[in-house]
Amino acid sequence: MDADDAWSVELRRLLAIPDLDPLALDEVSAERLLAGDLDPDQAPPGYAEVAALLAATVAAPSPAELAGQQAALAQLQAVVRAHRARTRGSGKPSRRRRVGLVVAVAAAALSTGGIAAAATGHLPHPIRDAARSIFAAQGDTTPIPLIKPGRQPATGVGDPDTTGASTDRQGQRLPGEPGPTAMTNVPNNPQCRAKAGKGTGKNPDAADHAFRRSGRHRRQPRHPLPAIPTRRHRDQRPREADPAQQPPPWAGQQAASQHRQQARPGTGCTASVQQWQSQPGRPPDTGHTDDRHRRVEGVREGPGRR
Amino acid sequence: MIGPGFPVVLRAAASGDEDAFGRLWYDLQPRLLRYFRVVAPQAAEDLASETWLAVIGAIGRFQGSEPAFWAWVFTMARHKALDWRRLTGRRPTQDLPFTGPAEPLAPDDPAAAAVEGASTRAALALIATLPTDQAEAIALRVIAGLEVSRVAKLMGKRPGTVRVLTHRGLRRLAEQLGADSSAYARRVM
Numbered sequence: 001m002d003a004d005d006a007w008s009v010e011l012r013r014l015l016a017i018p019d020l021d022p023l024a025l026d027e028v029s030a031e032r033l034l035a036g037d038l039d040p041d042q043a044p045p046g047y048a049e050v051a052a053l054l055a056a057t058v059a060a061p062s063p064a065e066l067a068g069q070q071a072a073l074a075q076l077q078a079v080v081r082a083h084r085a086r087t088r089g090s091g092k093p094s095r096r097r098r099v100g101l102v103v104a105v106a107a108a109a110l111s112t113g114g115i116a117a118a119a120t121g122h123l124p125h126p127i128r129d130a131a132r133s134i135f136a137a138q139g140d141t142t143p144i145p146l147i148k149p150g151r152q153p154a155t156g157v158g159d160p161d162t163t164g165a166s167t168d169r170q171g172q173r174l175p176g177e178p179g180p181t182a183m184t185n186v187p188n189n190p191q192c193r194a195k196a197g198k199g200t201g202k203n204p205d206a207a208d209h210a211f212r213r214s215g216r217h218r219r220q221p222r223h224p225l226p227a228i229p230t231r232r233h234r235d236q237r238p239r240e241a242d243p244a245q246q247p248p249p250w251a252g253q254q255a256a257s258q259h260r261q262q263a264r265p266g267t268g269c270t271a272s273v274q275q276w277q278s279q280p281g282r283p284p285d286t287g288h289t290d291d292r293h294r295r296v297e298g299v300r301e302g303p304g305r306r
Numbered sequence: 307m308i309g310p311g312f313p314v315v316l317r318a319a320a321s322g323d324e325d326a327f328g329r330l331w332y333d334l335q336p337r338l339l340r341y342f343r344v345v346a347p348q349a350a351e352d353l354a355s356e357t358w359l360a361v362i363g364a365i366g367r368f369q370g371s372e373p374a375f376w377a378w379v380f381t382m383a384r385h386k387a388l389d390w391r392r393l394t395g396r397r398p399t400q401d402l403p404f405t406g407p408a409e410p411l412a413p414d415d416p417a418a419a420a421v422e423g424a425s426t427r428a429a430l431a432l433i434a435t436l437p438t439d440q441a442e443a444i445a446l447r448v449i450a451g452l453e454v455s456r457v458a459k460l461m462g463k464r465p466g467t468v469r470v471l472t473h474r475g476l477r478r479l480a481e482q483l484g485a486d487s488s489a490y491a492r493r494v495m
Contacts, residue, residue: 023480030473034447049483050476054448056429061336068351072331072358073324079362080322 022046307451308333312372320366331358334376337449338383343430344445345438346387348399353390357383377456380446384460432479440475443468 023046025033032038033051036058040048117123123131308315308329318326338357342350360382368378433441439461446457447468458465 023477023484025473025477025480027469027473030469030476033476034444034472036448046480046484047476050479053429053432053479053483056425057340057433057445057449058337058451059426061332062426065336065339066332068335068355069328069331071355072335072362073327075359076319076324076327076362077322083366 308372312375316365316368316375320368330375334379337451338379340426340430340449341380341383341445342387343427344434344441344449345384346390347431347434348394349390353383353386356386360386373453373456376450377452377460380450380452381460384442432482433475435482436475436478440471440478443471444475447472 025044025047029038029044029047033043033047033054036055038047038051040051040055043051114123118131315326315329319330335354335358338354339350342353346353357379361379368375370378433444435441436444442461443457446452446460447454452460454465454468458468461468463471
């Protein structure tokens, strides 16, 4: 028998002993110890004192451990009072008030959207028809324009009589639509009216010049603005301008200014310039900004200054 | 434990009823104090007060059963203990010797209360000598009376890990008590 055999015999003897670990603790006993269900007498060997110790940790509370109850209750009352004060101070709006607010906001949104759609010509056909019938019932014969986006078919290119109001010749007039003299509603054009109206009565020439320098006349839509007949007052002059009353554009600055004053109520600034451009002998409009500016300046300076 | 009437008591306590809150406080305050005496012995009373402040401020928002409420309270308590440990780690303090009376006298049986309180304190002090995880797992299982799953969730560990921790802690306690049972007897008495 050598050393290895002696070790194996010893190991076999030790394995035959059922409880080799004196502090072995199975899981069930451990759970019962932790739950306090195991008395010290019933505890596994070596754990009787542990059971007594764990029982001492959950013993009845001593008076010292319950000494702070009044302080905790006072703190509770303070917190509850503060919470009630907050709740009373920040009362929520009533349900009726909230409903009214929602209705008001919805009505405002709908009216704003309707006005915007009417201004941009995007009203649906049924609504447009209803509006037309309402206006007709009130005696207003103003047709509600139907402006469709996109380029309109061009006809009569280059013909002064048929060219639309746009000075860049991009917008062309449709057959049957009024000619340049029918641009009596150009003063109703917000862009033209806004620019020219600043100088109305003060310095219309400067207002027209500012309008042309701003380049708005080149950013006109590609399709001509439709003629919108408006209701006139009795004492208002007819919108159609008499070509015989129009002075020659080369008559100098004074003549041009006088011409604008005469033509403004009837023709508008864009139409007067367009008519000047369509006069025979004027250089063709290249569409270039400098070119146009040069020619406008030429009108103001007059042939005498050149 | 309050039992089936817990939801009513909780609702009343949240609305400011002193009796209802007193019942909750009476059930939980001794356990809170003992838990803190295991995990943060130097600041047990202060941390218990801070925990109650947090409970009072949030009791109106709690919804759940009584075991869930206990777990909720001890979750706050554990956070307070962790904050205290971080604070003492940054700014270590030294305790001065206590010269006042150890405990106020009980009205009915001062001797029995003193012996019982002393035994509880000795038991808690012995558990506090265990490694932190083992001591906390045993305290939450025994003192707070929480189930393994709730303790595992509270400590951020798996239930099997909690079982191993408590098993090792019990075994270490048994070893310490077996090696020096007379020392524990002297602490108790």
